Amino acid sequence: MSIKPEKTTIFFTGATGYVGGSVLQRILQHPEANTFDITALVRDAGKALLLETKFGVRAVIGSMEEFDKLSQLAENAHIVVQCAEADRDDVMNAILGGLKKRHEKTGDLPILIHTSGAGIIADNARGEYMSDFVLSDLDSEAIEQFTPPAVHRSVDILVCKADAEGYARTYIVLPTAIFGFGKGPLYDAGISKRSPALISVFAAAAVERGRPGIIGAGKNAWSVIHVADNADLTYLLFCAALTGNSELGHGREGYYLTENGEVTMYEYFKELGMALVERGLVMEAEPTMFTPDEYVKYFGGDAIADLFLSNIRGRGDRGRRDLGWTPKHPREDIWKEVPEVVGGVAKKAKGSA
Known part of the structure; x- marks a missing residue:
């Protein structure tokens, strides 16, 4: 008699967005996707119904401003994939609060994959010159030199702090300027925004x-990245984190910048x-x-x-x-x-x- 694998609980934000839709599509294509129990937070009731009936994703109607709901949904998940909000401390605090409760109650070490952005490295060129400075995402010390009010930075710091405190394993994706039209079933169904x-x-x-x-x-x-290539990186990160790869950089060593020219x-x-x-x-x-x-x-x-x-x-x-x-x-x-x-x-x- 075969043993049915235990479901991996996943909370996803940004499913109806341009970037988030491309990431969720890739996760739904995972060879073991039938073992995933995915919950997405969405505003639109019609899109929520499509997610549930066509893609088997449980949809909860709500917004990123409903902090108690965010926290509860995060607490219920082993993996949180956040593709909806990169600049609000209150949103991230709600998610992290849920992950911390999960860790304290169950002993599980939950995973957070957060989509931020490379805007943290924006300079003051005023359009007058091309800078010689090119940041490698392997240079954690250089990244940490950027402090608020650098774009996205305050949220990134909260994410890294959670990892350092040991109640979550965190990873941060830093897309550069994203281009390309979203393609695939979530876009075809009218669920995710297709146009850059x-x-x-x-x-x-x-x-x-x-x-x-x-x-x-x-x-x-500006460095640039196609929306599908950004999704591929996030998907590979998801797959590696899912296996519990202890060698994978996380926390302050867990910045993953996406660019290709x-x-x-x-x-x-x-x-x-x-x-x-x-x-x-x-x-x-x-x-x-x-x-x-x-x-x-x-x-x-x-x-x-x-x-x-x-x-x-x-x-x-x-x-x-x-x-x-x-x-x-x-x-x-x-x-x-x-x-x-x-x-x-x-x-x-x-x-x-």
Whole structure:
């Protein structure tokens, strides 16, 4: 008589998002996925129903602001995969509170895989130069030199502290600028957001202002990663953590940056401009600087604009070395999504005409 394997309890946040959807898809494709008991927190009742009926994922209706619910769901899980919120201490404290209770009550050492971001290494280039500084995710001491108010940093510190205190085993994924359209069953079902929001915003802004905009001189560079390659790294990390691999870096040694090449802001916006000209949506491909008023109009304020003036250059050495991660989409693939994005903008422009 065969013994039915015990279910691995997993709590997932961000299932309906652009990044989270790609990660959840990969986990659902795990060869032992039938032994997973996955619970996802979602806002939309319709998407919750689809998750349950089509994908066998238990869906709880709620938001990241319901801290008691977050804490309870985390307490009930051996593994928490967090892909929804990188900047709120209160959200992370709720999750960690649940994991701590689990550890104290059961003796289990729960696992947290947290999606943060490489924005922590943003500098003050103001778009005027490409920095020589390129951060390797193997350099834990260098990472720890970044302190709040560096983007995402306060949450990352909480995650690492939990690992140091011994009640959770934690890992932090640091995506660089993510591109590419989400593909696969969760996107096809309308559950997860398919389109990369960043380039869509810039394309729509360019159409409205008659030519692409640029923040600063555009000499600064960003490392980039395709959404599917980022999901692959997170999945490999999930698989290694699931097996209890004691050699896998965690806590302060558990930063996993995802990148595969880089682009300057100027070439990014110029390529977008050329695609828009081909469609007849703008007359000029050469980008001009956004005004301060446009910063607020299109990006919500100076804090966001400042990020686009920064260099964010990193190397994902740890995932390549320790997980055998091999990203498949080079930086040149970023231009492949431009026609589709522009096509979507063209349809909207035609519909509002």
